[in-house]
Every structure is written in C-alpha cells, then in structure tokens.
Amino acid sequence: MxxxxxxxxxxxxxxxxxxxxxxxxxxxxxxxxxxxxxxxxxxxxxxxxxxxxxxxxxxxxxxxxxxxxxxxxxxxxxxxxxxxxVSAQGTNLIAVGSVITVEKDSDKSHKSYTIVGSEEADATNGKISINSPLGIAAVGKSKGDKFSFETPSGMMSYKIIDIK
The missing domain is CATH 1.10.287.180 (Transcription elongation factor, GreA/GreB, N-terminal domain)
Structure with missing residues (x-):
C-alpha cells in the first residue's frame, strides 16, 4: 500500500x-x-x-x-x-501503462482497461486516466485485490482479475 x-x-x-x-x-x-x-x-x-x-x-x-x-x-x-x-511496467502492481482486467462486483462482468495519463484518457477505447476515480483507486493494487470508488451513480466495487 x-x-x-x-x-x-x-x-x-x-x-x-x-x-x-x-x-x-x-x-x-x-x-x-x-x-x-x-x-x-x-x-x-x-x-x-x-x-x-x-x-x-x-x-x-x-x-x-x-x-x-x-x-x-x-x-x-x-x-x-x-x-x-511510461510503458507497461511488467510488475504485479497496477501503475500507468498497466492493462488491467477487472470484475464488477454487482454483476460479475469483466472489463479491460489501460491506465494512462490524463492527456491520453479515452474511456470509449478503454483508456482510463490515472486521475479518474477508477484509476486512483486501482493504482498500487495487485491481482486478486478488491477496490471501491464513488461515482455520481453510487459506489462501484471491482476485483482485479489480471494485470499486464
């Protein structure tokens, strides 16, 4: 942590x-x-x-x-x-450049995101800013960790399935 x-x-x-x-x-x-x-x-x-x-x-x-x-x-x-x-770190901790697969707690659906700097963020293409609520909550976590963050529509909870 x-x-x-x-x-x-x-x-x-x-x-x-x-x-x-x-x-x-x-x-x-x-x-x-x-x-x-x-x-x-x-x-x-x-x-x-x-x-x-x-x-x-x-x-x-x-x-x-x-x-x-x-x-x-x-x-x-x-x-x-x-x-x-930055480039993909090759580490088991999420950082800028990591491609992560997460599982949404509410419906068990899986999504993949690339963690990027704010200038590269493009949510429609799965590029999530390090400064976004998801990015802030996910950075430093490892495979199997769970994390939550607040959104305008309520609290979101995810589990990290994979990190590349």
Whole structure:
C-alpha cells in the first residue's frame, strides 16, 4: 500500500505519457507554433483592416481564436516539460501503462482497461486516466485485490482479475 500512496501523491505533479503520445503532442505543438500561429496572425491583420475595432466582430473573433491557440500552446509546453514517459511496467502492481482486467462486483462482468495519463484518457477505447476515480483507486493494487470508488451513480466495487 505504500507504493500506491507514494504514486498517488506523485501523479498529480507530472503528466504520464506513452512515447507515442509524447511524440504526437510534440507534433501538435510544432504545428500550432508554425502553421496555426501564422494563420491566426493573418486573420487578425485582415480583421484589423476592416476598420473600427470597437465594433468589429471579425476582429473580436480573431483575438478570441488567437487566445485559445496561445492557451493550447502553453498547455502543451507545460505537459511536455513535465512529462514522464511510461510503458507497461511488467510488475504485479497496477501503475500507468498497466492493462488491467477487472470484475464488477454487482454483476460479475469483466472489463479491460489501460491506465494512462490524463492527456491520453479515452474511456470509449478503454483508456482510463490515472486521475479518474477508477484509476486512483486501482493504482498500487495487485491481482486478486478488491477496490471501491464513488461515482455520481453510487459506489462501484471491482476485483482485479489480471494485470499486464
């Protein structure tokens, strides 16, 4: 249980990414900086040329779009700066990168999930964030352990069937 507590306190300080996701975010950042920034600047210049800025809707929209773009660039830079590259640990404890099979206590159904960093989370494809209620409750557990967590629809309880 010490491993889980240590890990839970660490996972909030860093973004955990697979090598593939790290590369994809790097490509996105480069595209935003080189292509999208130029497009945003051009849109802003065009909108300025339309006249009175105080009543110029295109200018306001261009400024808003540019602000959203700069926010995304800043977020990506922060993520990539603090990122820790992870892969399946090959351990018997659940961590980022683990593929787990769990059994739901209420109906004994089995589901498999991959525990990932928050940037890679995609519940429809079975990628569960380490920061989700399930991820937080499962990290540090081993095969055969049971765990529970609160959801908006009530308490959920699972048993760990397998860890890869």
């Amino acid at each position: 010490i491993v889980a507590n240590k890990f839970n306190s660490m996972h909030q300080e860093q973004e955990y990414l697979t090598k593939e996701k790290f590369k994809a975010l790097g490509k996105e950042l480069e595209h935003l900086k080189t292509v999208k920034r130029k497009e945003a600047a051009e849109a802003l210049e065009y909108a300025k040329s339309l006249g009175d800025l105080s009543e110029n809707q295109e200018y306001q929209e261009a400024r808003d779009s540019q602000a959203i773009l700069e926010d995304r660039i800043s977020r990506l830079e922060a993520i990539l700066k603090s990122a820790k590259i």
